[in-house]
Amino acid sequence: xxxxxxxxxxxxxxxxxxxxxxxxxxxxxxxxxxxxxxxxxxxxxxxxxxxxxxxxxxxxxxxxxxxxxxxxxxxxxxxxxxxxxxxxxxxxxxxxxxxxxxxxxxxxxxxxxxxxxxxxxxxxxxxxxxxxxxxxxxxxxxxxxxxxxxxxxxxxxxxxxxxxxxxxxxx
Numbered sequence: 001x002x003x004x005x006x007x008x009x010x011x012x013x014x015x016x017x018x019x020x021x022x023x024x025x026x027x028x029x030x031x032x033x034x035x036x037x038x039x040x041x042x043x044x045x046x047x048x049x050x051x052x053x054x055x056x057x058x059x060x061x062x063x064x065x066x067x068x069x070x071x072x073x074x075x076x077x078x079x080x081x082x083x084x085x086x087x088x089x090x091x092x093x094x095x096x097x098x099x100x101x102x103x104x105x106x107x108x109x110x111x112x113x114x115x116x117x118x119x120x121x122x123x124x125x126x127x128x129x130x131x132x133x134x135x136x137x138x139x140x141x142x143x144x145x146x147x148x149x150x151x152x153x154x155x156x157x158x159x160x161x162x163x164x165x166x167x168x169x170x171x
Contacts, residue, residue, distance in 0.1 A: 005121030009066050012111045016062025016078055024056035043088055044160040051159065055081065068124020071115060071132075072140045078112035079148030080155070087156055109148075117141025 022030020031039070036052040045051045058077040065074035082105040090102035097103040119126070119136030126132040 002122035005115065005118065006068075006123045008111055008115060009068055009071075009120060009124070012078070012108055012115075013062040013064070013066025013074070015108070016059050016065065016081075018062075020056050020059030020062060023052070024060055046159060046161055065112070065115070068120030068126050068132075070135075071120040071124065071126050072135050072144055075112035075116040075144045076148055076151075079109045079144055080151045082106070082109035082112075083148060083152035084155055087152070113141050113145050113148075116144040 018028055019030075021027040022032075023036045024033060026032030026035075033049075033052050033056060036055060037048045040048040040051045040055070058081050061074050061077045064070050065078065086102040086105050090100060090105055093100035093102070095101045095103050117136065117138055117140060119132045121127065121132075124132065126135055
């Protein structure tokens with residue numbers, strides 16, 4: 001089981017960190033902070049510059065997930081980012097990723113919740129620091145999901161300008 005958890009953490013955490021590097025540094029043909037700021041401005045966010053930095057840093061925290069360090073916090077970041085991506089970009093395209101849907105995002109957030117519930121496994125910094133017993137379990141998995149939904153809703157509803165929200169409901 002520990003090898004499986006390590007594989008999940010490294011692949012999902014590495015994927016998230018790579019997406020964060022695209023947004024933060026413009027690596028891997030990414031838009032950089034300026035491009036992300038423009039995207040968030042188009043979505044009607046009030047503070048697009050600070051939101052872009054927060055989004056990029058949250059995705060870069062996938063490195064924490066890969067290392068198994070502060071695993072529930074890293075999982076929470078993945079859940080929030082994926083829920084926001086689904087709500088803002090992918091849901092309207094349906095389920096399948098090939099059509100721009102939310103399939104891939106759902107897999108990433110599910111892995112994050114599952115690892116929060118099971119713990120990061122033997123090959124993790126949390127285990128080396130003897131934190132894993134206190135930072136895993138069903139309560140952590142459910143907590144990450146519930147808090148993630150709450151933070152995502154707050155971001156989507158409170159972080160955006162009201163006129164943009166009205167336009168989104170009309171169209």
